[in-house]
Amino acid sequence: MVGVLSACAVAGALELGKWAHAYVEKHRMDGRLSVRTALIDMYSKCGYIDRALEVFESTPVRNLVLWTSMINGLAINGSGNKAVEFFDRMVNDDDIKPDAIVLISVLSACSHGGLIDEGRRLFDELKSRYNLIPRMEHYGCMVDLLGRAGRLDEALELIRRVPSEPSVILWRTLLGACRAHRNVQIGELAMKEIQRREPRHHGDHVLLSNIYASVGRWEDVAYVRRAMKRMGVSKEPGxxxxxxxxxxxxxxxxxxxxxxxxxxxxxxxxxxxxxxxxxxxxxxxxxxxxxxxxxxxxxxxxxxxxxxxxxxxxxxxxxxxxxxxxxxxxxxxxxxxxxxxxxxxxxxxxxxxxxxxxxxxxxxxxxxxxxxx
Structure with a gap:
């Protein structure tokens, strides 16, 4: 049934997910934390966040995985402040020590909600409070947070301060922010770094052409499209x-x-x-x-x-x-x-x-x- 609920989550099949929920209740499987975690994930990924919260709040004993599922659900549904509130509840009320995964979820929530100060606090607490070494995914969340807020120079500086070689994901996140804010200069720089690592990824070429299109540089758009054709790179259809x-x-x-x-x-x-x-x-x-x-x-x-x-x-x-x-x-x-x-x-x-x-x-x-x- 966990597999069924997970499939419903991927497909966004809410009605079938509701049937699966009724089934596990009828057969008294809903007391298991693995099932409750899957229910929260399913309802969250079907956009029914209120029902996910009901399942969460009705669970008497919660573990880190359940908390992570709920915080991630709040993050993807745009409830950034509530996700941070739940993270603090987890740490302070349930006395559960966070791991790297749940911090990725809450940093992602800050990114989608534009919570710059909260995001910086949590990122700093990774080492100072929780004794965790920031992963590339944590840096990615911070680059996304700064990029969405239009602080592209700060995002670029953060990438350059990453202790190891910055992953292509960081540069790709920056490129996406440049598309949103129509910044050609930093976008071209990010694309150059991406090309050194993954030259044939279709999404990057599309993002760059979108940046050019947003500022009316149609000759550059055509150039990128011709380059994609030469390399055999095609755009994923919607x-x-x-x-x-x-x-x-x-x-x-x-x-x-x-x-x-x-x-x-x-x-x-x-x-x-x-x-x-x-x-x-x-x-x-x-x-x-x-x-x-x-x-x-x-x-x-x-x-x-x-x-x-x-x-x-x-x-x-x-x-x-x-x-x-x-x-x-x-x-x-x-x-x-x-x-x-x-x-x-x-x-x-x-x-x-x-x-x-x-x-x-x-x-x-x-x-x-x-x-x-």
Whole structure:
């Protein structure tokens, strides 16, 4: 059953996860810490953080693994302050000594929540209070924290202070921050360091081309794309899944072969029309494919992003008011994030979108991340 719950967590299959929870309760397996930890992980990764908290609070005796699962769940759902609060509860109330793993989770929570002071305190306490040697993952969390806050120079300086050879992950994290803040100079420096280590990773080239696209340097975008083609490097296609009536449906960007393609195409057109009527202006800064096609073609690319397709399908296959839960393999783009906020308002739906990095809970025109992600 732990395996079943873990599978539900990966797929974001909440309804099946709820059935599994009822099953373990019926057969009196829910008293085991391994099962309760899996339940917390499943509910957290399905975006149902309130239910995860209920399972946690109803557990009479908690170990480090259970605490870590709960803190990580709060982190990925954007509850940074609560994650730090739970970490302090674990240390002070339950007198549990943290390990390197739980500190990665709480530092990640600080990163997603922009909690710079808290993050620095915890990073300093790694050695001073807990006698732990910072791992590369801890440095990665701090680089992410500083990068998201726009403190790119500080993030670069921290990488240069890493005692051993900085891993490619640190440079990749910095490159991602440069994309968010449109910093070409540091982005190119980070890319140079990445190329020395992993020259064929597709995501890095895409990030660099996105940085160039965001500042209108289309010749550089085309150059990066040509280089990718020469090296045989291709961009991972966007794929989103949605659970409807206990069944998982998968949508890949611009897939015309899907068995529901005609139904979805019509729904997507209606949804796009309502978005435009409500004032949505497509943000094409991150669209870099076929730049020679002009603005109209870039806007058309955005319409068919997989998360939009999944949501359009969910709107026509569920009754009004039903929460839509979507899982995507890539990071949500700026335009889709803005569109999801508006869709939640237009249709009166809550949309829970899990991308590669975290959860976004869209409701009444706003997102739980407060546009900080």
């Amino acid at each position: 794929c989103s899944i949605i659970e409807v009536d206990g069944q998982i449906y998968s949508f890949v960007v611009e897939d015309a072969t899907h068995r529901h393609s005609e139904e979805v195409r019509a729904a997507l057109e209606r949804m796009t029309r309502r978005l435009r009527e409500a004032g949505h202006v497509p943000d094409t800064r991150e669209v870099v494919a076929r730049v020679e096609g002009g603005e109209e073609e870039r806007e058309e690319k955005l319409v068919h992003h997989s998360e939009k397709v999944a949501v359009a399908f969910g709107l026509i296959r569920t009754v009004p008011g039903t929460t839509l839960r979507v899982v995507k393999n890539l990071r949500v783009c700026v335009d889709c994030h803005a569109a999801m906020k508006l869709i939640s308002e237009i249709y009166g739906r809550e949309i829970v979108l899990r991308d590669r990095n975290r959860f976004h809970h869209f409701k009444s025109g706003s997102c739980s991340c407060d546009d900080y992600w």
